[in-house]
Amino acid sequence: MAYAILNGKMLDRAEAKVDMEDRGYQFGDGVYEVIRVYNGKLFTLDEHLERLERSLTNISIKPPFTNQELTEMLYQLVEKNNLETGIVYMQITRGVAPRNHAFPSGGVTPCLTAYTKELARPLAQLKSGVKTILTEDIRWLRCDIKSLNLLANVLAKQKAADNNCYEAIQHRGHEVTEGSSSNVFIIKNGVVITHPSDQLILKGITKDVILKQCESLQIPVEERVFSLDELSGADEVFLSSTTSEVMPIIEIAGNSVKDGNPGPVTRKLQEAFEQEIVEQCGELKQSI
Numbered sequence: 001m002a003y004a005i006l007n008g009k010m011l012d013r014a015e016a017k018v019d020m021e022d023r024g025y026q027f028g029d030g031v032y033e034v035i036r037v038y039n040g041k042l043f044t045l046d047e048h049l050e051r052l053e054r055s056l057t058n059i060s061i062k063p064p065f066t067n068q069e070l071t072e073m074l075y076q077l078v079e080k081n082n083l084e085t086g087i088v089y090m091q092i093t094r095g096v097a098p099r100n101h102a103f104p105s106g107g108v109t110p111c112l113t114a115y116t117k118e119l120a121r122p123l124a125q126l127k128s129g130v131k132t133i134l135t136e137d138i139r140w141l142r143c144d145i146k147s148l149n150l151l152a153n154v155l156a157k158q159k160a161a162d163n164n165c166y167e168a169i170q171h172r173g174h175e176v177t178e179g180s181s182s183n184v185f186i187i188k189n190g191v192v193i194t195h196p197s198d199q200l201i202l203k204g205i206t207k208d209v210i211l212k213q214c215e216s217l218q219i220p221v222e223e224r225v226f227s228l229d230e231l232s233g234a235d236e237v238f239l240s241s242t243t244s245e246v247m248p249i250i251e252i253a254g255n256s257v258k259d260g261n262p263g264p265v266t267r268k269l270q271e272a273f274e275q276e277i278v279e280q281c282g283e284l285k286q287s288i
Contacts, residue, residue, distance in 0.1 A: 024093030032091035129250035130166035137170035156180035236263030
């Protein structure tokens with residue numbers, strides 16, 4: 001039996017249902033987090049819960065549970081589902097109310113749902129690198145909120161899939177923002193460059209881990225806007241996300257990045273990221 005959480009209760013996942021007038025279903029009125037699990041332990045959990053709280057605050061939803069309560073529930077969920085390697089998905093919506101664009105007045109309780117999914121590390125792609133496409137960024141202007149409104153991201157990801165690519169790198173005009181579900185980094189002359197964590201991108205948890213590793217490894221970093229020309233002329237390119245970790249990009253829109261192989265700085269950051277996993281979650285059964 002698989003288990004899920006609905007409003008603090010552990011249920012058979014098949015029985016965990018939400019009302020058709022839940023505002024998450026009707027308006028995308030809610031936020032979510034995806035948390036990686038290695039060796040049955042939740043990686044960077046505190047950082048994910050802090051971001052969840054920021055997202056809720058930004059759309060005026062009062063958290064229905066404390067971070068401590070969420071931590072206890074999520075670990076119980078992982079244990080009940082015997083999850084070793086995978087993810088926990090959780091979301092909080094404004095709750096159930098008769099359909100009206102404006103916020104419901106009083107008495108509405110936010111709705112929490114969470115479940116687990118087995119998901120192996122993408123070791124083959126981490127070793128060889130992945131291909132990507134380019135697409136115009138058509139999302140709204142508050143991408144820093146991890147909102148349930150993901151239709152533009154879905155369209156970009158499907159465009160990548162239709163072109164047999166792993167990810168779509170988005171840009172607003174000539175300025176690169178991020179992937180459809182990832183942050184993007186370029187490396188030029190040994191300097192790691194990535195878009196600043198402003199309202200045009202999601203402040204990635206994995207991105208923050210990488211930036212800390214750069215500091216420890218004394219790798220120079222520039223958090224600034226970079227252009228499509230800089231992207232095409234980069235020495236190395238990689239993306240990061242909860243499920244993709246530090247993923248080398250070897251091709252963009254049909255053009256190879258340098259010699260078409262993951263570069264040395266990317267490899268160094270992959271090693272450092274794996275070490276971070278080991279420190280938080282224990283030894284990995286397989287490494288890159």
